Amino acid sequence: MKTASIGLPNPKRMTLLVLRDANQPVKQLHVSKPLVIAVPLIALLSISGLIISLQIQSNQTIGKLEKQIRSQDLRFEAVVTDKDAAIERLQNEVIALSSQSQEMMDRMERVTELESELQKFIDKYGNGEDFGKLSSMSWDMDENDSLGVGGEFIAVHENEIEQLALDTRNQFEEMSSMLDEMEKHVPITLKKARQTQYTLSGTPSEWPTLSKRLTSNFGYRTDPFTGRASFHAGIDIAGKTGDPVYAAGAGKVITTAKDGSHGKYIIIEHPGGLQSWYLHLSKISISEGDTVTKGERIGSVGSTGRSTGSHLHFEIVKQDKAVDPLPYLE
Numbered sequence: 459m460k461t462a463s464i465g466l467p468n469p470k471r472m473t474l475l476v477l478r479d480a481n482q483p484v485k486q487l488h489v490s491k492p493l494v495i496a497v498p499l500i501a502l503l504s505i506s507g508l509i510i511s512l513q514i515q516s517n518q519t520i521g522k523l524e525k526q527i528r529s530q531d532l533r534f535e536a537v538v539t540d541k542d543a544a545i546e547r548l549q550n551e552v553i554a555l556s557s558q559s560q561e562m563m564d565r566m567e568r569v570t571e572l573e574s575e576l577q578k579f580i581d582k583y584g585n586g587e588d589f590g591k592l593s594s595m596s597w598d599m600d601e602n603d604s605l606g607v608g609g610e611f612i613a614v615h616e617n618e619i620e621q622l623a624l625d626t627r628n629q630f631e632e633m634s635s636m637l638d639e640m641e642k643h644v645p646i647t648l649k650k651a652r653q654t655q656y657t658l659s660g661t662p663s664e665w666p667t668l669s670k671r672l673t674s675n676f677g678y679r680t681d682p683f684t685g686r687a688s689f690h691a692g693i694d695i696a697g698k699t700g701d702p703v704y705a706a707g708a709g710k711v712i713t714t715a716k717d718g719s720h721g722k723y724i725i726i727e728h729p730g731g732l733q734s735w736y737l738h739l740s741k742i743s744i745s746e747g748d749t750v751t752k753g754e755r756i757g758s759v760g761s762t763g764r765s766t767g768s769h770l771h772f773e774i775v776k777q778d779k780a781v782d783p784l785p786y787l788e
């Protein structure tokens with residue numbers, strides 16, 4: 459449909475011609491002029507009102523959205539800050555753990571050294587209960603050897619990681635106190651073991667009397683009875699009759715006897731092949747065939763046999779030949 463306005467003599471009215479299809483007649487509409495102006499004007503006004511109100515509404519919506527986005531941004535920022543702080547905490551935790559781990563490793567190495575020393579001793583000398591217990595204790599430790607600081611934490615939630623770090627720290631503390639205990643006990647046991655080793659040791663190195671005063675050295679001397687040059691095959695140590703005489707080393711008693719020259723005497727054969735001789739005794743406390751430990755009392759100082767006074771004649775015999783005992787004695 460098309461409309462067209464045509465000017466007419468009446469200035470207050472307007473005629474609108476409505477042109478429809480070609481074969482239909484033209485229709486004329488007579489309308490007043492103010493109405494023709496008013497109708498589009500009203501339409502225009504209401505459309506612009508609508509547009510304005512839409513604009514206001516959309517501005518409000520946009521404002522709200524912007525507000526929401528801003529607050530979400532802030533929240534995201536807060537979350538990111540939290541994460542950064544958590545990562546920093548974890549990093550510090552891991553650093554602390556790794557330095558602890560190093561310290562633990564050092565200490566474990568020390569304990570392991572002690573343990574292997576002890577193990578060598580146990581392998582060599584014995585099946586003593588205490589040693590067995592101690593070595594099994596050390597083997598238990600091996601289960602903890604794999605404890606370390608891992609790098610798998612990225613895959614899990616930071617709360618879990620913090621818990622893990624805490625657990626690990628606790629485990630370290632537990633291990634640390636375990637090591638404290640071991641460091642205290644192992645050296646004591648080792649000392650005991652060494653004492654046992656010393657007692658069992660076959661080298662005649664223990665001083666055989668209470669007194670350490672020598673009255674005659676090993677070697678050539680003037681014989682106290684004849685005044686002639688002679689060879690002294692051992693050392694003479696001053697002592698009161700009845701003073702204890704100790705085995706210089708562990709071994710087997712091969713001779714307990716008495717004669718005019720040696721008096722009452724003892725010969726001990728040591729595992730290394732050396733013999734120790736104890737002469738002029740007042741008393742013999744052990745028997746032939748006995749096994750003695752180092753430092754065990756075997757008799758008493760005396761002056762039996764070819765002796766001018768109470769003393770111990772001590773001799774070490776190596777491959778049937780007397781040697782100077784002093785280098786052997788501690």
Ligand SMILES: [Zn+2]
Binds near residue numbers: 770771772
């Ligand atoms: Zn002598």
